[in-house]
Amino acid sequence: RKEVEQDPGPFNVPEGATVAFNCTYSNSASQSFFWYRQDCRKEPKLLMSVYSSGNEDGRFTAQLNRASQYISLLIRDSKLSDSATYLCVVNKAAGNKLTFGGGTRVLVKP
């Protein structure tokens, strides 16, 4: 079983629609969780950290379910510029040793 698993997609999303996708992780001792965004042939950039209580940043909402060991990302009112690969990232322990999922590709279309 992969340490961090994601649906590779692509998720084809009409502009203005809502899209949500999950990521599962295998290590129950994982300490911190993130969503990074990676555009085609670019470096990953932090989108948001994911906290136990869930958190929201504008149109983006992240949730963490420790019992079921998954993280979710919801994008509301999708923009064309939201088209990217979204990487689920888990930090197993102190020391900032990140484990990346394979990414979920999102394509927002007019």
Added chain:
Amino acid sequence: ETGVTQTPRHLVMGMTNKKSLKCEQHLGHNAMYWYKQSAKKPLELMFVYNFKEQTENNSVPSRFSPECPNSSHLFLHLHTLQPEDSALYLCASSQGQSSPYNEQFFGPGTRLTVL
């Protein structure tokens, strides 16, 4: 833009060549990282340095040799690579390793092709 620069951006080398990748961060961070991103595979952590000391070697073959002369610079020396080593090599930095929520900032990467 992100404060982490990498050179060269593209590199083509033969299996018998020796080359080096360079990373520099201008963010005042203390930790630096090398990652490998192969086609259709997740990013894989290779090495971690904290205050110039190597704290992680993720079972990387010895044909990859990292060097961290100071907290701002990180090198990856390459020798006798294989075609399967062709990938995007990303450098990252973070404030340190004391908090599990320290953001890692990535450089643009070096796209390496081994012939």
